[in-house]
Amino acid sequence: MGRVYNFSAGPAVLPEEVLIRARDEMLDWRASGMSVMEMSHRGKEFISIARKAEADLRELMAIPANYKILFLQGGATAQFAAVPMNLLRGRRKADYVNTGHWSKRAIAEAKKYCEVHIAASSEDRNFSYVPPQERWELSSDAAYVHITSNETIGGVEYHWIPDTGDVPLVADASSHILSRPIDVSRFGLIYAGAQKNIGPAGLAIVIVREDLIGGALPITPAIFDYKVQAENESMLNTPPTFALYMAGLVFEWLKEKGGLAAMERINLEKARLLYDLLDSSDFYASPVAKADRSRMNVPFTLKDPALEEEFLRQAKAHGLVQLKGHRSVGGMRASIYNAMPIEGVRALVEFMRDFAAKHG
Structure with missing residues (x-):
């Protein structure tokens, strides 16, 4: 792979x-x-x-x-x-x-x-x-x-x-x-x-x-x-x-890379891409108040929890791994730290959009 x-x-x-x-x-x-x-x-x-x-x-x-x-x-x-x-x-x-x-x-x-x-x-x-x-x-x-x-x-x-x-x-x-x-x-x-x-x-x-x-x-x-x-x-x-x-x-x-101010600009863009998808979809949901959403750790849920294992399986097939939420809360979680390139977030958003279209 x-x-x-x-x-x-x-x-x-x-x-x-x-x-x-x-x-x-x-x-x-x-x-x-x-x-x-x-x-x-x-x-x-x-x-x-x-x-x-x-x-x-x-x-x-x-x-x-x-x-x-x-x-x-x-x-x-x-x-x-x-x-x-x-x-x-x-x-x-x-x-x-x-x-x-x-x-x-x-x-x-x-x-x-x-x-x-x-x-x-x-x-x-x-x-x-x-x-x-x-x-x-x-x-x-x-x-x-x-x-x-x-x-x-x-x-x-x-x-x-x-x-x-x-x-x-x-x-x-x-x-x-x-x-x-x-x-x-x-x-x-x-x-x-x-x-x-x-x-x-x-x-x-x-x-x-x-x-x-x-x-x-x-x-x-x-x-x-x-x-x-x-x-x-x-x-x-x-x-x-x-x-x-x-x-x-x-x-x-x-x-x-230009220090922390430069990293903040990149991190804001990565978080915006993912949260915009969550907010525009009735298939996914974010459980966190908008004003307090993390830029680094993005938990989300699927409309139908029964689809979670299929979501993870297909995501892995697309080279998108470790998306399962913590065992204490369930759902999904995407951690998009400094080292996650924006291309990775774009790939995740594209996959999520396609998955929702097929299973929504």
């Missing part, structure tokens, strides 16, 4: 140019005589890879100098615990906004370490929207406010940054980080698993304001302590070296 259009939510599609470069450097990285997978993480070769990746990410996201960038293991799920461990800093409560599956996972983990106050929730409408801030009930004594800024499963995305005053805002941005410019200075901490819009699985990125580190709970393992990791330049132990190298290649690719 050759290369397909892979709409997986993660691990997800990577830029073909990045994969080709990694292939070409697989056995011998820049005349070192070694693969990146074989290098010592303390050697000058890998240190240069890590430092360039950090510098490129700081440039891409315009990350202020008073923020640390950490390259860690355990995915975003490890940060569900690491965030309260590091950010409570003597307080006993944290505010969380519940917008779906991954918010609930973060809330459940945080409850092991502190009192969790649900400042707002969209559960009343099956997590199909972002609660407007005028409905939030923030605590005066919260250590931080946590949001999941893009719900990968539910396809709900914040297109605005909440105002939490002097209380640090924390965001799990796993599935839309690097898809558009954001004002990092509005956040106390941003974290993201890499396997959606950054690189292969095995790496998590934490961007944390310096004044928020150094007060970890006494029970915090050293590997989860942001201060310890920052002091060791994310190398307290052996980091996921190949995943970090691949992330660095993706950062270079993004810079070559």
Whole structure:
């Protein structure tokens, strides 16, 4: 079949140019005589890879100098615990906004370490929207406010940054980080698993304001302590070296494409193509409020659920794969991350239009 259009939510599609470069450097990285997978993480070769990746990410996201960038293991799920461990800093409560599956996972983990106050929730409408801030009930004594800024499963995305005053805002941005410019200075901490819009699985990125580190709970393992990791330049132990190298290649690719403003224009066009089809059809439907639709993860349903398996079978025959929705919600889902070319979205839209015409 050759290369397909892979709409997986993660691990997800990577830029073909990045994969080709990694292939070409697989056995011998820049005349070192070694693969990146074989290098010592303390050697000058890998240190240069890590430092360039950090510098490129700081440039891409315009990350202020008073923020640390950490390259860690355990995915975003490890940060569900690491965030309260590091950010409570003597307080006993944290505010969380519940917008779906991954918010609930973060809330459940945080409850092991502190009192969790649900400042707002969209559960009343099956997590199909972002609660407007005028409905939030923030605590005066919260250590931080946590949001999941893009719900990968539910396809709900914040297109605005909440105002939490002097209380640090924390965001799990796993599935839309690097898809558009954001004002990092509005956040106390941003974290993201890499396997959606950054690189292969095995790496998590934490961007944390310096004044928020150094007060970890006494029970915090050293590997989860942001201060310890920052002091060791994310190398307290052996980091996921190949995943970090691949992330660095993706950062270079993004810079070559014109940076995040250029990617946002492309992502807006890709999302428009798919949502326009959904909105103009009585065969397909989007469950998400229009104002809060994700540009990265697009869930949709078919008028007749009995046709779902046939839809997936025919889509695969057309080179369109990984379109099945998450088991917790069903239906379909197309994840159209940075690395998904617009040609892939056009091919999907054309297939969906033809399928509806034949089965509507």
